[in-house]
Amino acid sequence: MIKKIQILLIEENRILREGITSLLAKQQDIKVIDYNNAEDILLLINNLKPDVVLIDIELKYHNSLQLIKDIIAKYKDCKIVALDLIPTQADIVEYIKAGVLGFILKEADNTRFIKAIRKVARGLKVLPPKLTGAVFSQIAVNNNTNSKSTELSQQVKMTKREQEVIKLIADGLTNKEIAQDLNISAYTVKSHVHNILKKLSIHTRVPIAKFYETTKSNANAASTSSLNK
Numbered sequence: 001m002i003k004k005i006q007i008l009l010i011e012e013n014r015i016l017r018e019g020i021t022s023l024l025a026k027q028q029d030i031k032v033i034d035y036n037n038a039e040d041i042l043l044l045i046n047n048l049k050p051d052v053v054l055i056d057i058e059l060k061y062h063n064s065l066q067l068i069k070d071i072i073a074k075y076k077d078c079k080i081v082a083l084d085l086i087p088t089q090a091d092i093v094e095y096i097k098a099g100v101l102g103f104i105l106k107e108a109d110n111t112r113f114i115k116a117i118r119k120v121a122r123g124l125k126v127l128p129p130k131l132t133g134a135v136f137s138q139i140a141v142n143n144n145t146n147s148k149s150t151e152l153s154q155q156v157k158m159t160k161r162e163q164e165v166i167k168l169i170a171d172g173l174t175n176k177e178i179a180q181d182l183n184i185s186a187y188t189v190k191s192h193v194h195n196i197l198k199k200l201s202i203h204t205r206v207p208i209a210k211f212y213e214t215t216k217s218n219a220n221a222a223s224t225s226s227l228n229k
Helices: 014-025 041-048 064-074 089-098 110-121 132-142 147-155 160-170 175-182 186-200 206-228
Strands: 005-010 030-035 052-056 079-084 102-105
Touching: 005 014, 005 041, 005 110, 014 030, 014 110, 030 041, 041 064, 052 064, 052 110, 064 079, 064 089, 079 110, 089 102, 102 110, 160 175, 160 186, 160 206, 175 186, 186 206
Parallel strands: 005 030, 005 052, 052 079, 079 102
Antiparallel strands: none
């Protein structure tokens, strides 16, 4: 007999709640319990011990972010999926930092929705495809005190020229100014920037300065450690 994935759905909108429940109930490997009130959610989780908690981040009568933080604080291994219509990247980052493993758009097709639930049940991270790399890398790059930032700076290998471009970007120079400083063409600079963004899985130049500061801090720390030996 297949062990069913038990889903606790927290959704105040009746139409949406019934629609999601109906969709999930048709899956042989999924059992869903819908709940429209977050008041006793911690007690409910304790009693049901669901595999996945699916929460709409636009709850009208409750603070979804705080609710998720409360759940994670008490049940650190709880797998949470956030549901929203049009989340901003900042929203997604904030909820991932709070502890969610998945983020599903309400407009996602049924197949993608079900696959996301199953992946999170296995402990995998799930985000809207176009945002996955950028969001998780942004969390790593922007948080210098987070171990992920250290791991990223250690794992990503840049060429000597790319390192020079990163430093100048961190200094606030434009592509044209970088080209003049390094005595290379603006097209070449653009190519280097493209490769840097690709290696860091980001889409804008803004986090590059953070990455530079992190790598510099790591290098200084390593140098100090070596001198103290």
